[in-house]
Amino acid sequence: MASNASSQGLAGVVAGETALSTVGKEGAGLTYRGYSIEDLAEHATFEEVAYLLIEGDLPDREQLDRMRVRLQGQRGLPDALRSSLELIPANAHPMDVLRTGCSLLGCLEPEDSFEQQTAITERLLAAFPSMLAYWYHYSRNGRRIETVTDEPGIAGHFLHLLHGRAPSEEHVRAMDVSLILYAEHEFNASTFVARITASTLSDIYSAITAAIGTLRGPLHGGANEAAMALIERFETPEQAEQGILDALSRKDKIMGFGHRVYRERDPRSDIVQGWAKRLGAQCGDDRLYAVSERIHAVMKREKNLFPNLDFYSASAYHFLGVPTELFTPLFVFSRTAGWAAHVMEQRAHNRLIRPSADYTGPQPRIFIPLDAR
Ligand code: COA
Numbered sequence: 001m002a003s004n005a006s007s008q009g010l011a012g013v014v015a016g017e018t019a020l021s022t023v024g025k026e027g028a029g030l031t032y033r034g035y036s037i038e039d040l041a042e043h044a045t046f047e048e049v050a051y052l053l054i055e056g057d058l059p060d061r062e063q064l065d066r067m068r069v070r071l072q073g074q075r076g077l078p079d080a081l082r083s084s085l086e087l088i089p090a091n092a093h094p095m096d097v098l099r100t101g102c103s104l105l106g107c108l109e110p111e112d113s114f115e116q117q118t119a120i121t122e123r124l125l126a127a128f129p130s131m132l133a134y135w136y137h138y139s140r141n142g143r144r145i146e147t148v149t150d151e152p153g154i155a156g157h158f159l160h161l162l163h164g165r166a167p168s169e170e171h172v173r174a175m176d177v178s179l180i181l182y183a184e185h186e187f188n189a190s191t192f193v194a195r196i197t198a199s200t201l202s203d204i205y206s207a208i209t210a211a212i213g214t215l216r217g218p219l220h221g222g223a224n225e226a227a228m229a230l231i232e233r234f235e236t237p238e239q240a241e242q243g244i245l246d247a248l249s250r251k252d253k254i255m256g257f258g259h260r261v262y263r264e265r266d267p268r269s270d271i272v273q274g275w276a277k278r279l280g281a282q283c284g285d286d287r288l289y290a291v292s293e294r295i296h297a298v299m300k301r302e303k304n305l306f307p308n309l310d311f312y313s314a315s316a317y318h319f320l321g322v323p324t325e326l327f328t329p330l331f332v333f334s335r336t337a338g339w340a341a342h343v344m345e346q347r348a349h350n351r352l353i354r355p356s357a358d359y360t361g362p363q364p365r366i367f368i369p370l371d372a373r
Helices: 037-043 046-055 061-072 079-087 094-108 114-141 154-163 169-182 189-199 204-215 223-232 237-249 267-282 288-303 309-319 324-348
Strands: 021-025 029-032
Touching: 029 037, 029 046, 029 267, 037 169, 037 267, 046 061, 046 114, 046 154, 046 169, 046 324, 061 114, 079 094, 079 114, 094 114, 094 204, 094 324, 114 154, 114 204, 114 324, 154 169, 154 324, 169 267, 169 309, 169 324, 189 204, 189 324, 204 324, 223 288, 223 309, 223 324, 237 288, 267 288, 267 309, 288 309, 309 324
Parallel strands: none
Antiparallel strands: 021 029
16 A cells, blocks of 8 residues: 555554564465464464564474573562552453553663563563462452462463462463464554554563553453453343344444454464364353354354454453453463564664654644733
């Protein structure tokens, strides 16, 4: 699209270069540094994917082991952060908790030089699940939990902290795959914000704090929570069918459907749908998955719209026992890898991101001093 013409929401505008991912590119689909999302979700772990995004290539066994040890060693939270988390009310949105926690960590362990960017990224990857779980348990039942577990990966660490016991291998794998799917997605809104912040030569905590605030909205990361609220409203597929038809006739947006870039399908959705089905069957669900499938079918039939990653992630997370308000924070745990990799890429070839606007205000006019108005 012509770069001189203004575009609503920057749709179709190429706003820079990246070597990190392709999204819906013909012949490639969704890839992270050249690897297909299908292969990564099938064979990799989230830590391998984070390493791939941050370092540029997959780790060998030794590099991965060393990274895991570093991450495990950074799950503890400084006292000042723990006491600040205790001040945040129970009815705060958990995304606000992470946004605040990220910003505060930036005061306690600031980025004094860009050479610290990888270490700080790992610190955030390790600390976000701890922050969220610490605040969650303290605000709900006054318990000051230990934020260190012996779980090898971030997926298991979070489930363990949340439920207070070691998760099953299958639940860890389901969560791990979800983290892989959420890790990176080119110039989406929150990543672009992180890059804009980095382009001013600001610090990485500011970039990630801004990205968290951007991810929070229901048109972006918040869609998984909104999708769950929708699915839970219906007791049966028949009720869901009627409810969606009513919503569409009111021209409501159905959260978890549609995408700015993908036109026919979101390749991540098929993967997470498989997990939602499997987890639902395991826990004896005979409602939520069936309702989800019906909503999917009605959206296809009525609007030719397809589910994006957020739609089936909602029921998958629910079956993993994650409370709905913690869904979007899970996205943060994962996308931190993508955001940070973009910050690093921006810094390596930086030019201030500062677009222009088409002016639509009044023509030049004569200023009349206050007393004469
Ligand atoms: N429910 C109902 N209709 C939808 C829809 C949805 N989820 N998503 C898009 N549409 C319709 C729009 O109303 C519009 O119809 P119109 O041309 O008759 O006005 C048409 O499809 C084009 O949509 P548009 O809003 O221009 O797409 P966009 O590229 O600006 O927005 C999203 C993309 C993702 C923001 C949009 O699809 C959406 O709001 N989805 C729900 C939120 C969501 O799931 N976000 C997570 C994204 S991963």
